[in-house]
Amino acid sequence: MFQKILIANRGEIACRVAATARRMGIRTVAVYSDADANAQHVKACDEAVHIGPASPRESYLRADRILEAAKATGAQAVHPGYGFLSENEDFAQACEEAGIAFIGPPASAIAAMGSKSAAKALMEKAGVPLVPGYHGDNQDAALLKDQADAMGYPVLIKASAGGGGKGMRAVQQAADFEAALASCQREAQASFGSAHVLVERYVTQPRHIEIQLFGDKQGNYVYLFERDCSVQRRHQKVLEEAPAPGMTAERRSQMGEAAIAAARSVGYVGAGTVEFICEQDGRFYFMEMNTRLQVEHPVTEAITGLDLVEWQLRVAAGEPLPLQQEQLQLKGHAIEARICAENPSQQFLPATGTLQTLRTPASSSFEVAPVRVDSGVREGDVISPYYDSMIAKLIVWGEDRDAALSRLDAALRDLHITGLHTNVAFVRRVIHTDSFAKAKLDTALIEREHTALFQAPGVPAHIAVGAAMACLLQPAKAPHGHRPRDPWAVQDGWRLSGQPRHREVLMHDGEPLTVITTRVGAQDYELQIGDRTLKLRLSGEQGDQLDIQLDGQRLRFSAYQHEGDIHVFLPQGAVHLQRVNPLTQTDHSHQGTGRLTALMPGKVVALLVKEGQQVKQGEPLAVTEAMKMEHTLTAPQDGTVAAILCAVGDQVAEGVELLRIE
Incomplete structure (x- = not known):
């Protein structure tokens, strides 16, 4: 077993990995950017190395600096967490060449599954059902639109590399395709370094069900059951649960064996997840494989009683899988809620600011427990615009789904956060909807329950x-x-x-x-x-x-x-x-004047209009990027673009005026 590992990540996942390593007697090395000098993951590790400025491209995505830190500290292995370099085959290969173990699959497996297009071609050869779509290399915009027109709308444009809902857009009609394609390509290039996309028929009322699997270097494979991740906003998960409601033993076996076949075809080693899009009648289609640990892995740990990070470490060290398929047992039901700094009433716009209050329910972090909180921040920390907006993961376990739901409601009630907008109240409303309570799950649940979620009466x-x-x-x-x-x-x-x-x-x-x-x-x-x-x-x-x-x-x-x-x-x-201080006057001088301001700190990535151009209310004017997502700013009223006060590439602060409409 390793004596020392470097954790090439930040936030809650770095704290999560450090906790298991400490329990196993393994020393840990953190890496950190300028923005994270006092972060919790730095305090959670035995050593820490500074690797650059706040921007991920200059710190957490710098493979050379991370490898230098590993060599300098004598780390024998690197755990990539998720995001950043976790699915970068060049980084995995560089670790191997440097004689440092990569706690993940071999570079060849990452490469095979890293491209959604290539992965789907592999699955097609293996006979795994696929959603109709175009997965080719020709990225000509006209060709992609012709393919979309031929398969019929709605269609889904999706970045071929990466995940997390970035570089993904559902297009309802042909007139919107070109703008959606350009936005997807920009976001994909910024997030994953590749603008390559694929286009698929958009399955209506789909469920998103994924299989957790493990492989070792001896060629053994197991699947650790499934997770339902259907409840999403902006193509990003909000709630995940295991097992999937309504899953039969026969269907679980079929999906599990399909996931193992996918892993075996690329010589997979370590933790991985095969994601499927499922029809309401139970038919399933291969969507993608995530060649890393998933954000929602705690719900699998809760129903199996296993520590998946420990399994990762043992497999990477050359040990065989601790258990065989017939030894795995599923017990109870678990649900995870992602607690994010965002404003649901403003289309889930990410929020930044100081956590003035952060009080969590009684919990046991990083262990199987009725209530568990995984977090990389504490009260007084700052949620910055540089990284993901997730504050914590709230995981509950119960003897059955109803018991888990009741426990989750109580835990959300006892989770108190002030200082910035969060989705806590929104998540609590979601679990009280008829659809979620009765397990009527699909990826459109939030849209379907819009009235209950966004127009619900508040406290009198x-x-x-x-x-x-x-x-x-x-x-x-x-x-x-x-x-x-x-x-x-x-x-x-x-x-x-x-x-x-x-x-x-x-x-x-x-x-x-x-x-x-x-x-x-x-x-x-x-x-x-x-x-x-x-x-x-x-x-x-x-x-x-x-x-x-x-x-x-x-x-x-x-x-x-x-x-x-x-x-x-x-x-x-x-x-x-x-x-309200009665002596303080509120300045209303700018109301209704057509000022378009930055909603949060970010970078201007596109200007869609010119000075003097006539625009209609709601028309897209500019696109900014913050927290690894694009945000489109629209005209507040009909009028003429009187002034453009920014340029593409500008870094802007919250509230800065970008355009003016007369």
Whole structure:
């Protein structure tokens, strides 16, 4: 077994690998960029080597610097994690030539499966069912459009290299094909260094089911059952579960054997995943093979009781597979939720900022447990625009799917994050939809349940305001959580005569609400909110948790203050309120003037209009790239492009004006 390994990655997967290595007595080396000097994965490892600036192209994608770090520290092997260089055959080959073990498949297997087009050609020869499509090398735009027209719309354009939904677009009609193709090619080139794409018929109501497999250097193979990853947004997974609901033993065996046949055909070694697109009637088609560990591997660990990273290390060291197929057992049901910094109400736009609050449910990291949290960040860390927006993975296990769902709902309720937008509330709404609760799964679930997910009623205003006022009225809940030493600094409405009264203006769902608070007892208050009067009693507090009675209803919840922001986490959901300073004037001078600004820090990769050009509301104007994804900015109104204030290649900060429409 190895004595020391280098982890050529960052974030939660680097922390994940380090945890297993530590348990096995293996020393670890981290690599880090300028942006990650104080990151958690650096602290999780025994040693760390700086490899370059924040940009992945100048750090985590620099194979030469990573190999130099491995040689300098005496690492015997490199674990690539997922993403970055994990599916780069040149890097795997370079490791082998340097006498350093690559904890993954041989370069030849990565090359064979790394191109979706080449992989599909291999599968066709092996008799594995394929979705109709064009997988050839000719990338002429006119030819690709002719192929799409011939197979009929909708079609799916997909980057031949890579994955994660990058370089992928569903095209509903011929008129949209050329723009979608250009966008896919740009994104594919930026993410994977290759603009090569394939075009396939878009299967309606498909399920996305994948098989986890392992191979060793002795030629043994096993499949560790399946995962359903159908719930997706922007072609990226939101929820994954194992086993797949409704899977029969016969179909599981068929798909597992097909996955092993695919792996055997390229001499595969290590952990891999074969992904299938499945019709609702159970028919399945080969989609691609991921020649690495998957983000969602913890759900497989939960239902098998195995540590897949340990298996990777043992296989890479030359040991045979720890178990044979007949020894593998499936127990219970597991679900993983990807917790991301993003704004679901703004088309899942990635978010950046400081994690002012990060409180997770009681868990056992990197182990089989009823609740597990895998994360590479801690409270106070910054989510930057340079890397993926995932904050954590929340994994739960139950005796069956219903038990796992209940546990996931409770864990999401107890997950408190403030400082930036997240998808926590959105994921909780997803698992409460009729489709997910009843396992009516397909990749269009989010679109189908749009009303329940995006127009669902929130926490009633009077409860939200009552909880926020309880937070403000607690002496220990002064800003930053400090109890003022000066009694005259306490803003409790005290006066020499008469009942203490206090006036607050709180923004709730974009609406200002004026609250008049009258103190009527030691812990009793009256809240006047418009025409409504509420009785509030402060029953107690413990840390950030409050216990109150609001009009006789007892509420237990958590609340966090940061400057003028109040975040309340109730059983019914989370609420964000803001204190309004009546002396502060809001600048509305730019509203409705047609200013187009950068929604987040990023790079301008395309300008689609010229000065003086007439545009219609909603028409694409520019494309920016941030967090490894492209974001199209559209015209806010009909008009003329009066000014273009940026150029392709510019790095822009959030809020910077890019174009102006008159």
